[in-house]
Amino acid sequence: MTTLRGVLxxxxxxxxxxxxxxxxxxxxAPLVQxxxxxxxxxxxxxxxxxxxxxxxxxxxxxAALGRLGYEALKxxxxxxxxxxxxxxxxxxxxxxxxxxxxxxxxxxxPSALGGLGLxxxxxxxxxxxxxxxxxxLLGLQDGPDAGNARGHLNRLGAHxxxxxxxxxxxxxxxxxxxxDQ
Numbered sequence: 001m002t003t004l005r006g007v008l009x010x011x012x013x014x015x016x017x018x019x020x021x022x023x024x025x026x027x028x029a030p031l032v033q034x035x036x037x038x039x040x041x042x043x044x045x046x047x048x049x050x051x052x053x054x055x056x057x058x059x060x061x062x063a064a065l066g067r068l069g070y071e072a073l074k075x076x077x078x079x080x081x082x083x084x085x086x087x088x089x090x091x092x093x094x095x096x097x098x099x100x101x102x103x104x105x106x107x108x109x110p111s112a113l114g115g116l117g118l119x120x121x122x123x124x125x126x127x128x129x130x131x132x133x134x135x136x137l138l139g140l141q142d143g144p145d146a147g148n149a150r151g152h153l154n155r156l157g158a159h160x161x162x163x164x165x166x167x168x169x170x171x172x173x174x175x176x177x178x179x180d181q
């Protein structure tokens with residue numbers, strides 16, 4: 001498979017993975033960790049960000065990044081909850097598609113089981129690198145020792161779901177495009 005074909009199958013797989021992650025958050029996450037109390041007001045006591053916290057209390061990392069991008073372009077914060085939600089969703093989908101493209105560029109699973117396993121491992125790696133490392137270091141979310149084990153487990157589960165759907169979708173599309181049936 002060429003790198004371009006891998007990137008394209010990865011983009012499609014990234015879309016499938018992002019959809020799967022959304023389903024995880026609505027169907028499975030509440031079973032792992034029921035809704036908790038509202039977040040505390042004020043600065044993050046668990047921040048590991050060298051340049052300081054940039055997310056607001058209760059704001060997700062994707063919402064924070066969307067807000068920061070909007071403020072950079074418009075010079076003012078987004079006002080409506082709908083716009084804030086749309087910006088967050090845009091960041092979430094952008095990350096899902098770009099991660100899928102990266103997966104597709106370097107991974108060509110030889111089988112459906114390989115696509116599932118490789119994708120799930122990729123998702124777990126994204127969680128460890130991005131969700132537990134880079135994002136808190138940038139101040140876009142609380143540090144790794146904030147929250148509880150169930151919260152971390154939920155985020156890991158969401159990323160594994162993302163990766164598994166990504167891997168299987170990229171494998172299936174790659175197989176269909178190559179004519180192997």
